[in-house]
Amino acid sequence: MKLSKRVRNLEPSVTLATAARAKELKAQGLDILSATLGEPDFVTPKNIQQAAIQAIESGKASFYTASAGIPELRQAVVDYFKRNYGLTYNVSQTIVTDGAKFALYALFQSILDEEDEVIIPVPYWVSYAEQVRLADGVPVFVDGAETNQFKVTTEQLEQARTSKTKAFMLTSPSNPTGMIYTKEELLAIGEWAVEHDILIVADDIYGALVYNGAEFTPIATLSEAICNQTIVINGVSKTYSMTGWRIGFAVGNQEIITAMINIASQATSNPSAVSQYAALEALNGPQDSIETMRLAFEERLNRLYPLVLEIPGVKCAKPQGAFYLFPNVKETMDLCGYTDVTAFTEALLNEAHVALVTGAGFGSPENIRISYATDWDTLEEVVKRIKAFVEKKRQK
Incomplete structure (x- = not known):
């Protein structure tokens, strides 16, 4: 049996592959420390858990729902954007x-x-390019210079634009860098997109996780024209520590949303019913857990x-949001005798028993x-092991 060209x-995903490899080694009895996944180490708040239990016990979670989600949750999404975005x-x-990831997949397919x-x-983020390719599209990469906090400019975007340019992918705060575009930078990008009729895909999944006085500006809020040009992707995974529940959402142009x-x-029928009732409580219930987790990440x-x-x-x-550091390790690799960042991270895993994600999967x-x-004790030990690994290698 020959597999399809798209699969070949x-x-x-390098993040999932690295996390899986770390778990495999840990199962073999090795003391593996992992700082791979973008997954809050907090348990989903109790009120959300209880809402899920009630949905199960009442029987509400037993049946199919509408493909677009239960009406109450769709209304809660509307209320969320009114409350947080105006x-x-x-x-x-x-x-x-089924997660913000599938919202992106469905969008590109549409x-x-x-x-x-x-x-x-x-x-x-590792899945953007592959999802575009799975929709028979072509990812066009524009380098965000480290000297500009990994951000791109409208001049760069204009150089990359062709007659086939359909959309622009915006992530702020960014995975993997944690950097945030300023209001002025976003306004310039938004006006450029409107002028050239290019759809803005705004992945706002980390919008609630900003630190040390930094400010998250949703690009959709900058003008009516920019809002109309934007599909916003978000979800409950990061903000409410609900990665396992798999609920995302999107808002924007009605024709695109209908598609x-x-x-x-045709792909999933509908998101998990019990997860939808949990997400309903997340959006409508007490919001104090967000600040508790945000302060912990900030510390x-x-x-x-x-x-x-x-x-x-x-x-x-220093990042301004999300929960990642994205250090440049070129000089570190030089000290240790490595020329390939993936080989460097593999050596850290195999020898120092520290699981990190190679920047190659993010284009860097x-x-x-x-x-x-993840918890502080793990993070502190991760850095100790990396330092010890570098010191050991540089002596050779």
């Missing part, structure tokens, strides 16, 4: 999906024809960042990603 050309959407402009182009700033609903109806960032800078050769801009062959969405 598909690159697996924007008014109709329920018909919303879709609830808007892309063969050879349509999507501009993706580098570094980028996404049609894709979902970890402020404690971890100076320790990472003590690793020989490491250079790193000089960087590694460290997730601080």
